[in-house]
Amino acid sequence: MLTDRPLLFALQGSEHYATRVAQRLGCQLALHEERDYEDGEHKCRPLASVNGREVVVFHSLYGDDRQSANDKLCRLLFFCGALKDAGARHVQVVTPYLCYGRKDRRSQPQDPTITRYLATLFEACRVDRLVALEVHNPAAFDNAFRIPAWNVQCTELFAEHFARFVGDADVVAVSPDSGGAKRAEQFRQALERQLGRSVGSALMEKHRAHATLTGTLLAGDVSGKTAIVFDDLISTGETLKHAGLACQKAGATRLFAAATHGLFTAGSHLFDPPLFEHIAIFDSVPPFRLLPECVTQHVHVLDSTALVATLLAENGAFDTV
Template sequence: MLSHRPLLFALQGSEDYATAVAQRLGCALALHEERDYEDGEHKCRPLDSVNGREVVVFHSLYGDDRQSANDKLCRLLFFCGALKDAGARHVQVVTPYLCYGRKDRRSQPQDPTITRYVATLIEACGIDRLMALEVHNPAAFDNAFRIPARNVQCAELFARHFARHVGDADVVAVSPDSGGAKRAEQFRQALERQLGRPVGSALMEKHRVHMTLTGTLLVGDVAGKTAIVFDDLISTGETLKRAGLACQRDGAARIFAAATHGLFTNGEQLFDPPLFEHIAIADGIPPFRLSTDCVKQHVHVIDSTALIATLLAENGAFECD
């Protein structure tokens, strides 16, 4: 029955994404209130009754000019705690971008493993299930959580996109570092299925000491081919740019790039001068740090809401339109 379908909530900043998913599921977002106090504190509460209901909460945990990643995480935790206190039977969180995914291991003595701390906070607030889009380290993500937590991979989405752009040329999927080799390989296999012909692979050498990147070796043949540099996120863009320049140096005929999460923390520096024919990103983080003209010229935003709607529908409570 319709009255037993899950309630969908979207916290401030994630309304557009959640609305698109809700429309695909044939429903509207539930009502809630967010109130800011003069000293910076806040409260969130549902306005629709959640007692005995299954609830899905959308919130993408990236920092923007309104709220930091910490602010958004805090609001998400408090809101989910309020849902449980109000009698929600089951709370699932969909976070297109999960913050602190890059601090997943100790690289120096006494380093924090913040990915695990975030998982502990999420579990402590009564969240029953989590769905995140393309996490930075799937193994660390799996090990951090004791609740069901799903990493939604986007390789197929990007493969369908680039299959329409590469034509009949030889194609190479390039990982910009060794840590992303498995992710790039999943993309390579997906693109190979889409194209129905072999796709090559290449790997860029990268070493990081604090904020300094080194390494110039590109392993793999890109000469005369279409190279697609594939990563999970773009922050400053330096990792992506180094790999693109190496492809250019080694004779790639065309160069594209893709990353699920486009943070673009250095603004438009990545595009000055343009190196890639275009960069494809998913829509979990809108490219708000880029001008409209820059996005039109250099960025393709890929819709991931259909994928999320399909996964939510798998439990039988929804039917995808």
């Protein structure tokens, strides 16, 4: 039994992503049932026998028109508990987008630290390992979990992407705030390796009071250069726009942006009018809040499934990627 290949499950909304990972691993998704009750409660159960098996469950925890992030989280936790109750030997969760990653510290008195509470919930449902793409605060993520929890970084793939667009121009990697400086620096170094030449760095001042952004200082030289604003996620897009306008004012000749998770909670507002030549995101969250023509013209959606499949192959009983 221990030599069997792991079973892969995907809860509703994450089937397309998980199917592409499964194809790279040379397998298919296992069957399960999700049932909704009239009062809003639900249940999820595997239809394949999981007794003694290693199991991988995919679910990206973003809210959409059908289910909130809370709904998806609850279904995922209950399904993992059901797998363990049914005898699963090892349950690994893959969350391309992990919800509540931004509430990882106390910024005001009596604030919650929800990342830690989230970790406790996964542990209570006996999840053995968690994999997430590009979490908001890697240090807080590492400290929150007592089970193995892996933060899969997409920096190298972003660097490969932009190396095809910047040509011979001088390039600057821009962090839109101080909290993302380390992330932007990792991207800068990766882009340097791809281009084989020096890449500059810049940092945008940002202060947030509720929904209002302030800060005018741009530290770093972008004049006459290609600027790439690099962040982990896009919610309303105001942070990217704030940094992009500052780079434009400081004389940047070309503007790009990148973020692993494109939530686009304000719809196409970020592109009215378009500020960046294009914005690169990964497929952890489909850009369903954007108009199709906006995605076609202004957004490049990169594929993270090969990265995830490689990670699973290196740490599981899969033969090929």
